[in-house]
Amino acid sequence: MKLVRFGAPGEEKPGIVGPEGEIRDLSSHVPDISGAHLDARTLARLRALDPAGLPRAPEGARLGPCVGNIGKFMCIGLNYSDHAAESGLPIPEHPILFMKANSAISGANDDVVLPRGSTRSDWEVELGVVIGKAAKYVSEAEALEHVAGYCICNDVSERSFQLDLTGQWTKGKSCDTFGPIGPWLVTADEIADPQALEMGLELNGTRMQHGTTATMIFSVAQIISHLSQLFTLHPGDVISTGTPPGVGMGMKPEPRYLKEGDVMEVWIEGLGRQRQEVRADV
Template sequence: MKLFRYRTADGVKPGLMDESGVARDLSIHVGDVTPETLNPSVLAGIRALDASALPELSGEIDYAPCIGSVGKFLCIGLNYSDHAEEVGATAPEHPILFMKANSCIVGPNDEIRIPRGSTKTDWEVELGVVIGTAAKYVTVESALDHVAGYCVVNDVSERDFQMQLTGQWTKGKSCDTFGPIGPWLVTADEVADPQALALSCDVNGQRMQTGNTDKMIFSVAEVISHLSQLMTLHPGDVIATGTPPGVGMGQKPNAIFLRDGDVIELEIQGLGRQRQPVRADD
């Protein structure tokens, strides 16, 4: 299934994209797409519905983040071998973990705001993993059983804040609007192999990132298993699993960063597209 959340004059409502690509309103059956909705029995109930009987949505959809009430926003750094190479980093021995503040989460087509003082705001298309059932001390072999679904994430990053402000990467990762998620939460049963998904990112119509999740140093299952040894992963936790090459700081001979008026377009095979206009804060 492809679940989503959309904005109306009456607030955010849940939706479902049917097999024909028609957007449907789901609000008569569930109140929202939240951690509680990710319970396998709830998802099974939604899956059993006659989607064609749900009200059809007309006009342009104003997508909200595809999961509400996100728990932890966990991110894995330098998880693509070709990205590590482009930025001159050594491939890590264990997954590099950092956090994004949940307050950075926005919808897939919302504005990216360049914060005051920023000169190096960058883009990163990433596969997002949404946890559906609690995971603690899980094995690699059973890790994917705890996944509710997958989505597109733009791990927007301010490189000076990230690397020069003394502290953790979180400083450059958590600015307002730096976490677009969606448009859809594609349930795990529709993603045959999370390690075989093409990713891309265009800036102002120019292809900057092209990659595939088969280049991950640590697979989705390995990441989940590793994190579950350190903390319990709860329903509604989101994991951004790293980015392929082509980020702004990796451009040769000179780095390229976002400016007011730019447009970012991201896509992951089967998971949908994002489009974000970029605006500078006053």
């Protein structure tokens, strides 16, 4: 089941993707696609609906962030060994955690806006994990039972803010529009193995990133278990699990960063595609 949120920013309605790729309105069955409505019972009820009997969303409706009212937007750094190598950094012994401000969250196809002073904004295709059941002190064996579904995240990063404004990676990760998620939330029952998903990113039609979640240093289950030892993961929390190689910062002989007019296309097997045009803030 593919769940979406469609409509103008701040006015999104819940929806479901129909058999022909059309968006159907779920407003009469659930208030929103958010943590309060990602429990197993609600998802089973929505899964039992016939999308053909639901109203169609307006043609060309904007797709908002696929999860509303996100509590925590957590990100795992350097979680692919080849990305750590291109960054010139050692493989971590434990998952590296940083946060994105929730004000960074945007729709899958919304513009990415370069903040004032940006000189080194970069791209990162990542698998997003959406929590559906509270997790505290869970084992790796039971960790995936707490997942409602998966989505694409583009962990857009301003490297100079991240690395030169010392003290916290979050500074370079939290700019407005730097957290596109979606286009839809694919429920966990449709993803047989989150560690076997091909993924990639194209910039202006040229492939920059290509990898697979099989090469993660820490698996989805390991990440959830680890974080749950530190704090409770709540329904609607999102974890962005790291990126494969091919980011602009790691390009040789010269890094390549985002500029106004660029177009990113981001995809993960089974989870759809994103498309973002880049523009500068005014």
